[in-house]
Amino acid sequence: MNAFVTLTVVPCSSRTNSNFVSRSSEKRIQAVKRSQRVIFHTKMSATSTAADIEAKKIDGKKIAAQVTEEIKAEVAKMKEQHNMVPGLAVIIVGERKDSQTYVRSKRKACEDAGIASFGYELPETATQEELIKLIEELNHKPEVHGILVQLPIPKHMDSEVVLDKIAFEKDVDGFHPLNMGRLCMSGRQKPLFVPCTPKGCIELLKRSNVSIEGKNAVVLGRSNIVGLPVAMLLMQANATVTICHSRTKDLPAKVQQADIIVAAIGKPNFVQGSWVKPGAVIIDVGINAVEDKTKKAGYRLVGDVDYEAALPNASLITPVPGGVGPMTIAMLLANTLDAAKRKCQ
Numbered sequence: 001m002n003a004f005v006t007l008t009v010v011p012c013s014s015r016t017n018s019n020f021v022s023r024s025s026e027k028r029i030q031a032v033k034r035s036q037r038v039i040f041h042t043k044m045s046a047t048s049t050a051a052d053i054e055a056k057k058i059d060g061k062k063i064a065a066q067v068t069e070e071i072k073a074e075v076a077k078m079k080e081q082h083n084m085v086p087g088l089a090v091i092i093v094g095e096r097k098d099s100q101t102y103v104r105s106k107r108k109a110c111e112d113a114g115i116a117s118f119g120y121e122l123p124e125t126a127t128q129e130e131l132i133k134l135i136e137e138l139n140h141k142p143e144v145h146g147i148l149v150q151l152p153i154p155k156h157m158d159s160e161v162v163l164d165k166i167a168f169e170k171d172v173d174g175f176h177p178l179n180m181g182r183l184c185m186s187g188r189q190k191p192l193f194v195p196c197t198p199k200g201c202i203e204l205l206k207r208s209n210v211s212i213e214g215k216n217a218v219v220l221g222r223s224n225i226v227g228l229p230v231a232m233l234l235m236q237a238n239a240t241v242t243i244c245h246s247r248t249k250d251l252p253a254k255v256q257q258a259d260i261i262v263a264a265i266g267k268p269n270f271v272q273g274s275w276v277k278p279g280a281v282i283i284d285v286g287i288n289a290v291e292d293k294t295k296k297a298g299y300r301l302v303g304d305v306d307y308e309a310a311l312p313n314a315s316l317i318t319p320v321p322g323g324v325g326p327m328t329i330a331m332l333l334a335n336t337l338d339a340a341k342r343k344c345q
Contacts, residue, residue: 056311058208058283058318060200064326067203068113071333075114078340086340087116087143088172088332092150093131093157094124099150106148109329115336118144128157132165139167145339146172148332168192169342172335174199180224183232192342193335198230200327201262201283202237208316210260210281213238218258220244220271220304226264226285234260251275263304273309282310282317285324 079085088110092103103119110117120134131153138144147170153159163171168178174195182191205212217239221227227243235241239260244251255261255275261282263271268288276282286304303320310317318324 053311056314056316058204058316058323060204060318060323060326063204063207064330066207067327067330068109068333071113071115071330071337074337078337078344079114082344084340084344085114085116086145086336087118088146088148088336089118089120089138089141089144090148090150091120091122091131091134091138093122093126093153096152099152103150106329106332109333110336113333113337115333116143124154126154128162131157131162135162135165139165139170142343144170145343146170146332146336148173170339172196172332172339174229174335175224180229183229186236193338194233194331195225195229196331196335197226197264197285197324197328198233199331199334200324201226201230201285202233203331204283204318204324204327205260205281208281210316212260215239215259216257217241217260217262218244218255219262219264220255221262221264221266221285223264226262230262230264230285234262261305265304267304268302269304269306269309271305271310273306273311273313276310276313278313279315280313282314283324284318284320287320287325 075085088106090103090106092099107117107119118138122131122134131149135147135149138147147166149159149162149166151159153162163173163175164177166176168176169192171179172193174180174183174191174193179191179193180195182189183194202212212234217231217234219227219231219234219241222231222243222245227245231241231243242254242258244254248254252272252275255271256277258277258280261271261276261280262285263282264285266286266288268286268290270286271282282305284303284305284307286302288302288304289299290302291298292300301321303318303323305317307317307319
């Protein structure tokens, strides 16, 4: 059993071995967790006003809108001075509804910021060679400053091979080995681009006036997309960083030491309120669909942190949705602008 699941269902006993937990025991544990949420929620309702709760929220939508306005002003200045606007090419392969939704939101964001958007759609049956040929053509187009391949791509394609074909100087997603390698090496040349979600996490902290230097930061998750790069960025900002993962022992105790928590594991409501020490700042990267029959869609979106349970102890926390998500797109625009600026130099 994955250790993340173990820790999720055993918050009430550090001695319990999840491999031997019976179904009836699991039901009792889940009942305890539900009662804990009620207690936390009741405590919050009794001691805090709506204004208090709102003050704790890091509003990703609002901050992303501010960033977009700043980018829009710079784009207008670039057009006036250099007769050029940044251009972003977005490639989607197949007809996944979620991918199409993400691509539409990126195109809309480009429009809002004055950035030129170039859309390319390939059928599910397209070959990897056809996708690579398109990328190589875009690598040589001067009006395209950034290239993004919407993931996931069909299973018959190798995403690592595909992403490596994007020109280093147009890798606005920040996943090229040269960009990732430079991010992880101190005292060397900086990466041209930092991955958008980790960059957005740090920007949320900075614009919320959170001091990072000297703080204990715990990152839940070690993926190349979020966990590893956000840990490097926190360390570069002089935080003391602990990366936790599916094999970490006594995870709640490690999280309880954190001044800053970045949760990026893809487990709904995984981080419990009792794990959060008073005054901690929480950046919840997770976005998970959980069943909710009261919703028209039949589900609702939640993060990796039990939001209501964490509220009493957290000094600041990002909601889901409306937290990290909007900042990821804003950072994509920022990276595209930076790519265009280099062409102006």
